[in-house]
Amino acid sequence: MSTKFFAAALLAVPLTAQWINYKTPGIPRNPDGKPNLSAPAPRTAEGKPDLSGIWRGPRTSVYTQNIAADLKPNEIQPRAQAVYQEHVRNLGADSPRAHCLPDPPPYYHLAGLARIVQTPALTLIVNEGVSNSGVTRTIFTDGRGLPEEMNPTWLGYSVGHWEGETLVVTTAGFNDKTWLDFSGHPHSEALRITERFHRRDFGHLDFEMTLDDSKTFTRPITVKANKTLAADMELMETICENNDQIVSHLSGGNGFRLSREALGRYAGTYEVAPGHEAAITMDGESLVLRLSPSGDIQTLAPQSETIFVGRGNGTEVLTGDQVEFLKNSSGAVTGLALHARNGEQKAARKDTARNVR
């Protein structure tokens, strides 16, 4: 049990920024003093949209847990799929976050706060982060291209240019140590990320990022994240400490493995309550749980023939919660029990799955 709780603590969502209440200067305000977020986007002296400000991501997104949520099984390269399965079995013990290292690149856009500081020749993105404040990106906008040869780094090398009102940032030169999501999808040093930033109005930033890594996925993946200005807000310091103490509590899972045939028996749709469903699909040697309508997604690693432990934080299920499959006396799967910290739920099986990975 303690393993699960520590894993949950590790992935805990931070308190929102709590610095002193100070009104951010330069924000258009309504007569009542509230920020007018639909005012026109500000512009720099050169006439470009000024992206500067503190921005909040959409917070919940399936892509923080599973960047490959929309991919077909054959769109993940076999070697990457094998590494992914190993990460799932280890229950995050070998994740960068468990070692105070940078989080998945999409995560910084999807959750949490980031300050953009735009100057004529460079733009900085200072991420509040959840486990590590030392994730500050420099984007060169002075016309340079990407260097031909780059030392692989955690954050890569970023250059940006304007396409009309949109700042387009290309990043390459990554090492292959970061994960792309918290379930554990890896990437190679060939990863190239294109980000598009468009400040629609004062309070809204339309953002999308495309991850292209043909050694990992057969096609590029595009993730959208619409950001909202966090007015009168400040970033908090988040420093990752005592990783050695946390890691020692991460058991890395028990290494239990089930055959694809055994896993396949669980795939299907389960009814939690009228209009509330739990869909189980296969993903290599693990299962994926999707809850509707909440949209929660969890990667499930087997711990025994019938008990699985999940990783992924949503509104209904959290990392460390367990899913237990229920069978009748003849061994047929009749339902599942969701042993979640938010409450115990049972679901009866509706049909068998056709969606088998």
Next chain:
Amino acid sequence: MQKVATILCAMSLSLAAQWPNRPPPGIPRTASGKVEISAPPPRAADGKPDLSGVWQVQNGNALFYVTGSLRPDEIRPWAAAIYKQREDEYRKDTDGIACLPPGPKAGIGVGNTPMKIVQTPNLVLILYEYQTIFRQIFTDGRGLPEDPNPTWMGYSVGRWDGDTLVVTTAGYNDRTTLDLAGHPHTEALRMTERYHRRDAGHLDLEVTFDDPKAYTRAWTLPAKFDLIPDGDLIEYICENERDKPHLVGKSGEEFRVPVEVLARYTGTYESPAVAPGVVVSLEGNRLAIDSGTGKVPLIAHAENSFTMEGTGVEFVKDVKGAVIGMTQHWTESDRYFPRRK
């Protein structure tokens, strides 16, 4: 000797910034493209000097030890005791060894690494290569919060005093050190930094540490920075506390060298970097070394082998046993300092 070697790795000087060369805009240059480092400092649109740029501290190794100008009785006894303990334990429990942020010593180029200043009208950001850490300095007129939550890097506000940016920082936690040597501070620490871009190529900084709970008086350290016109920071992600297991601390008593032997090493050693020379003196039953910025104790490991804040120091004798020089074992290379006759 092994211990000396490992602590050197832990504190190794990073290579200077090595990203691809690309001349940044806004730096005055001659027709041939050479940087005019003594041109007047560039100014921001609001008329203030623009401190933006990548800066490398000069003689940063001297800032490994910041209390050189204090008398022993100006360090409160508890602070002196903690310092002594850290010294004995090779600083294995200090911030950087555990991949934790540097706190107030970031400003003086901790680890001899460069920093990048990005100045905007209401906010000055300083990115430090060391641990890829950043500071936000609010220059929008706000004051310090009255009761800030203690943080590793504190809360900084800045204002212009003529052409000098004066930055006040408070709200530190007490878990970092003032220098790599391990001098402690409390949550009461208040740091004042005065940044003055003397010309295009030079930035003068004065750092004042004021922590009455640990030191009986405030004191000021100068630090000088050179512009790195065509360089940039390289990424510095601290991984896995790799150095910590190698720092075993001192197993037993410090190696004792008789005072009459120590006395033979005292004197002045020639150095191209320090005009009056490097001075070795006897302080009680220990040697101290002054490389121009204050006395640093030398910890003995053998009769002629010592450690100076993690750097190995060996005295060299001629065939007759007379001390003729000193070799310092820096990570990049050994440096030899002949003894002044």
